[in-house]
Amino acid sequence: MNGGGNGIRGARRGAAVWAVAVYAALVALPLAAAGRLPEPVATHWSGSGGPDGSTPFWGVAAFPAGLWTVLLAGLALSTRWTGGAVRPGHAAALAAAGVLVTGAQASIVHANLDHVVWTEADGVGLDVTLVLTASLLAGLVVGLATRRTAVLASAARAGGPGDEPAGGPQLDIPAGERFAWLSRAVNRWLLLTAALSALLAAGTAVAAVAGLVGTPWPALVPLVIVSISVYLCSTVQALVTPKGLEVAFGPAGWPVRRWPVEAIASARAEQRTPAQVGGWGYRLSGLGTTVMLRRGDCLVIHPHEGADFAVSVDDAERGAALLNSLAARHTTG
């Protein structure tokens, strides 16, 4: 039986192979039929069955490949966010979406095959039904299979050694006392950046309403996104209680990311710099996830599953010590 680590590695390798295979199919299908397709190619059909939209030949491969990339990125991010474990839902989505885009590509090529003009392309009614059914089935089968594997892996892990909180500092908690550790970090520059971009966004919106500029979306949307994301990373609060670790983002203390004490294998303090993790804010790097507001002291936790999580707050040594003691107490009784 595979241990948890092997299971995750196997699942990652499987997902990577699947991702590449879908890319290959998306590009290879139109290329293989290149000589027999009209230019442009029919890529959209109306409800009554006839084609009503077209795309140049290069877009037939590029558009679904782009869609697939966005989907992969979304799934990768959400896997990281949930601690890197194998989620049956993610695997099912990956399978269903892969079948869906590949099937759609196949039916587009099929409908256009040997037509001179895109408006004469065949209907795709039957293909759509077939592709949707296949996609649903693939999702269902993979989801069920992954759930079985995930359950087995976690059962194997629960019995296995090497997961007890080892190493790292500890703190003595006298019987009958409740200890809690709080720390926060503020980056005034990030707060200022958030305020400035919010101001710019408001200005753009007002100018658009007044009719001074045309469509404001290309400027407005990035400004609003930058403003909100920088605002959320300008302040961070870490709280260690007997329940576990809570990290609250933004001056309003929301959203909050929680790590139950039983999910934490060990904790430590570490010196990190923005250069090491690729800048300020919410960073994903080889060191795992780092919420970086300033260089220096970081509280780093090593969860049982997934990558390390670090947050740059003062007095991290004692926070880590308290977490280790709480985790040790949790496992011993």
Place this chain on the structure above:
Amino acid sequence: MLLKLDLTDSRPLHEQVAGAIRRAIAEGECAPGDRLPPARELSRALGVNANTVLRGLRALRDEGVLEFRRGRGVTVLAGADQRARLADQAGALLAEATRLGYSRADLVELIRRLP
């Protein structure tokens, strides 16, 4: 900062909260002039209702340990560390006197007669 709450303490909760913060100040967890974490966060840290935390904070303000300032939150007053330590010791003294059967007035009289 590290907060310690004695779970065997039988005093009302708001007094325990005040005691925990007084103890944190006395142990140098937060220095005079420092801002205290918001009440909402303290309530999550101590596992106590936010109103109870506010009641404890108000008691500390009346004691001269904390200062409430609009827009600046709750800050630790200068000299609060010594004051908090003294208040802590006085509390312990009173508890000991009560245990031995002395009333509050007896204790005051005892202190008055000290050279």
